[in-house]
Amino acid sequence: MEDEQAMQAVRDGDIGKLELLFDRHHRSLYHYFLHLTGNPSASEDLVQEVFFRILKYRQTYRSEASFRAWMFQIGRNAYLDQAGRQKGEVALPEEPLEMSAAAAAPDRQVENKQETALLRRALATLPDDKREVIVMSRFLELKYDEIASILKCEVGTVKVRVYRALRELGDHFFALRGEKTAG
């Protein structure tokens, strides 16, 4: 059964079909929230909140709409609501660097780990909207038309936003790497 058919069934009263949709999509939702919040517990709560909202607003689902895009729209709103409530308290998805520049050994593996840490830090410093499009396009592998539907904009706009976000991420990353090298 396709997602859209399952959601139509939920909308029409077959509430149990929501379990099918949960089983299919809770992981991608969890990863989406984990990238945005950096907090596993908060991410799990947000996943539960999304499926709660799907139940609450199930009558607003339109048959012709992609379920996945609709679900991420709800997820995005849930995240923004939570971020609004906890403004200043939302942790950036940045793990502590495991090594200092002085401790870094010159072998390839360590260098890669360090660069991964720098990239993580660079990603954490991106504005929310830019990090979000990278998460959607790179980690969730959403198609541009799905992202456009979630963000309520044109596909061309998504194309530009993903490129600019990736460009800015690269600028941050190479700047951090340059500082390390210089240090």
Next chain:
Amino acid sequence: MDCERIREQLPECLAGRLEKAAREIVIEHLETCSGCRAELAQLGVVWRGLEKLAAPELRPEEERVMHDRFAERLAAFQAGFEQGRAAAIAQPRSVKRPSFGWLGALGARPAWQFGMAVGLLVLGVLGGRYVAAPGHENAPASPDVAQLQGQVESLRQLVTLSLLEQQSPSARLQGVTYAYQMSQPDSQVEQALLHAVDHDANVNVRLSAVDALQKYAADPGVRRALVDSVAVQDSPLVQVALIDLLVQLKDRDSATALRALAHNAEADEAVRQRASWAMERLGMPQPEVKK
């Protein structure tokens, strides 16, 4: 095609999602443009590096806890839904009220269902947390409690909405009571309360809804709706309650409506006097009340 247009397609190119024709155009451009080749190389480093930042897969026990939490909530909703559907078949409704879909069915036996749903939530959340976090038994419980309060609040919203559309006035009164107890205002509940103030057949429900709307009074739209409602109410008791609320809210935008009411010879005498009193309390020019 200029470099900017080409570069905007590089992320799709790196993801392998660019269609063949577009990809060939990009490749053709790259063969002759060293700037775009350098851009592709840099973006490629970042794109490939991001792979290492992908979130780790959920562990099986985490999957199970997450699924169980979901399943418990779903079971609570389903129980309410099925009972509501059975009740709807047994007792067809004759009064057309705004529909909240299955939420209406949920409230067929609201007290029992609300209790059951909250009970399941308590078990699910606390049990799930306990199982999910071995070795963290001594961690502070406050985040769990806060989360639980939030989920209970969500259920309270659902039950409130369902109660407000029940046939029984006592059920609707109970719904208004729940609305009053909600700590977080909700737009659907707000609309249901405004509808109750204007259209509920039972005066007691309307009076209670006026009280419950105090919580929503920061919303200018609610204030306007309350002012509008004063003029169309057929119950003097509700009119007086609305006037008192507008005074309590210090709503000076209600001057026109209050003045009209104070001058309306067809309005109840007590209502006219209350409108006049309200204008005085709000520091508005006093009308000459018709004897």
